[in-house]
Amino acid sequence: MAYVNGSVGGGVKDLYGEDSATEDQLITPWSFSVASGCTLLRDPCYNKGLAFTEKERDAHYVRGLLPPAVYTQDLQEKRLMHNLRQYDVPLHRYIALMDLQERNERLFYKLLIDNVEELLPFVYTPTVGEACQKYGSIYRRPQGLYISLKEKGKILEVLKNWPEKTIQVIVVTDGEPFSIYCIRRQKRATGKEYAELLDEFMHAVKQNYGEKILVQFEDFANHNAFDLLDKYSSSHLVFNDDIQGTSSVVLAGLLASLKLIGGTLADNTFLFLGAGEAGTGIAELIALEISKQTKAPVEETRKKIWFVDSKGLIVSSRLQSLQHFKKPWAHEHEPVKELLDAVKAIKPTVLIGSSGVGKTFTKEVVETMASLNKKPLILALSNPTAGYSSTLTGS
Template identity: 65%
Template sequence: MSLSVSRVTTSRAQKQERAESISGSGCVFIYTELLVCIAEESVESGYSLLRDPQYNKGLAFNEKERDAHYLRGLLPPIVVSQQLQVKKLMQSIRNYEVPLQKYIAMMELQERNERLFYKLLIDNVEELLPIVYTPTVGEACQKYGSIFKRPQGLYISLKEKGKILEVLKNWPERSIQVIVVTDGERILGLGDLGCQGMGIPVGKLSLYTALGGVRPSSCLPITIDVGTNNEQLLKDEFYIGLRQKRATGQEYSELLHEFMTAAKQNYGEKVLIQFEDFANHNAFELLAKYGTTHLVFNDDIQAGTGIAELIALEMAKQTKAPVEETRKKIWLVDSKGLIVSSRKDSLQHFKKPWAHEHEPVKDLLSAVKVIKPTVLIGSSGVGKTFTKEVIEAMTSCNDKPLILALSNPTSQSECTAEEAYTWSKGRAIFASGSPFDPVEYNGKTFVPGQSNNAYIFPGFGLGIVISGAIRVHDEMLLAASEALAGQVTKEIIEKGLIYPPFSSIRKISAQIAASVAAKAYEIGVATRLPRPENLVKYAESCMYTPVYRNYR
């Protein structure tokens, strides 16, 4: 049999479709120059290989690979190690003084050399996490239209109504396991950023891979563009989204329903869909509507009142008391003051379980004075609400007040680390959503913790994937929280911290994944059988590692 080879450029999607069409024929087709079959994987060659971020290694291609893949002359003669590449890039990134410049450099690296991007991020996670995630990603979203160069995910707008399944098929990867989707209406604490909210799904999925070990090729960032009510963006000549007011009501619901239906049809019922930065009025409705039919969760609203509910559930579990009773130990304050039973008729449905018997209290400071809480958690997205008077009130009724200022980005934090330590005279145990530098106070150095959801969702997603779970239950979120708490040692607590260091996040994520998977098997939503004997080792074995592989 003769084999003729044509020198043509083939897209990854076309290659995959071609492989699928011949995979059952019993024949092996070998395409030289552009396609080399290695361990059931097709790798481009020549100039195309250097432009493919999934396989490009830059100067790390060795001599044999350069010959095999037609790279002679396309690279300088030196061959370097991946570790030297990491060292060079970190030196380059540290030379930038502006965090947004560092963010752009990281995104350009991700578009150029995927494995090197993740190697850099994993090896320098504590330094680079604030760059690729909060707080810098917030500024990146605000300026996304100006810095936009290449699409990093799928944009589904009202223009695609009736064609969403076709749009999903345009994405080059077929085996998608995790989708992070936003409609951009409530990006961090910055409000409606419309189509430019894409930076959040991109950033989150980078962490699913770097921190949780979910393969990057199985991650898909999506922005649903239904317009924006941000007048500044609508007037911005560089804005990349639809220039119209937000669609609402039936038009909005129909587009979201078409997307959810198409995602399940195209990727199967085991694709995890994380709703991200939707406004509350849509977020609660979407989670309620699709929580029983799709594999979905939302760590924004399964924060907030969700935090309260999980704390109440854990208290009930540990004390054997009914959850109705443990809820009474938790008090909520909103813009109108303490949530109490006399306000019940005017409250949103998700606040009603927290409306306890008490006289009305108009503000946070007054609430702290009368309730005397031991823990103060901020998750409203409104900055500077933990004032000097509030922190002093917390300190007056607690020897070690726990202050959690969780709102992002840094500008929306309820207070800074320096404020918490200074106003409490060094007695506060402080953690925040965005990172803060260590604080010197009264001759002592305080290292603030970062209460970042990046501790949880990457490992949580890995646990979902390795168990083949088909639904998300609160017990699985609780299992993830318990696993994280289990990683906090006595030594960590003695340092005034309540979270383990991010430097060990991959180990932490494996523990979380194992706990989530175990709970999925326990409650009967896991489909990957038989259950592995050691879920921690199994999770570790499934985690993506970004070291270079030899293609020849």
């Protein structure tokens, strides 16, 4: 049974009882039907594989299209976990999991939920960085909507091609940290051309999905991420995970740690390694929380937070050469080049790594933190996957 534009059948009955298509149906002759048979088995949202019961196989016309055995989801999960553990290369596990998602979403999410600690490193950090770098090589089939400069001027039309019509959240990336997606080989758009494309996209999603659509900016380079968040926060519901999502999780961890180390958030001095989106986003939320707790201006609470980037401690003498999002963290102090020397000079109680550079929290750095504090708090959040996080988190 097909449902087209709310009517049962192929169209609208005319005076003689015959089906006649409306003008809209002639333009978009799509029909919606209950999936069955091979169509059902090829739909990852509803396919259950061998978990279809005998009764379901008859009801959905899949008898004979599957091997005769019936395996519950629990049994399928055990078999899949056994198979996944045979792979020695993390990227191979990632590919196997993505293949599962493309054929059986329910089992994919059950697998993740039941084995989150074991599988998270393969669908997220650190393996996802390599997967992004090799996306063109491991590409299987489209899992999203692709908008390029070729679609400029008709982005709304492209959005209408997406089969799901009730959308609440859109995750969008421009792929700049990677430049290795299946993309056209051409110079990356910047300036006015880039801004116009993003602006058309932002207006199109609102027009197509409504005022309440949430747009999550994902993996935008520093020089665009802060500007886009600032530009559209007053007109759209927007969110940047690198700037805001990471910061909320870290702040929650800091507040929880106070139960062990004692005192309040305002009692601490913070030193960050890495001053990109993640680091400055975390720092700003910490400053806002201290301001909320103490009623002090946020400009004042920022002074308890210091940064070390690739050029050393961020201080006032460097102000003119700093990117705009680093400037609020430039405090009065003599220049310091190395992290170890910055720890000795600032004497932080909390050390947070948010850099793409690995092996920086050395034994000497940790021992120095321990010598300065009875209970030092060290959050090693840096993600040093080559060519991936170094662009994401900044330095």
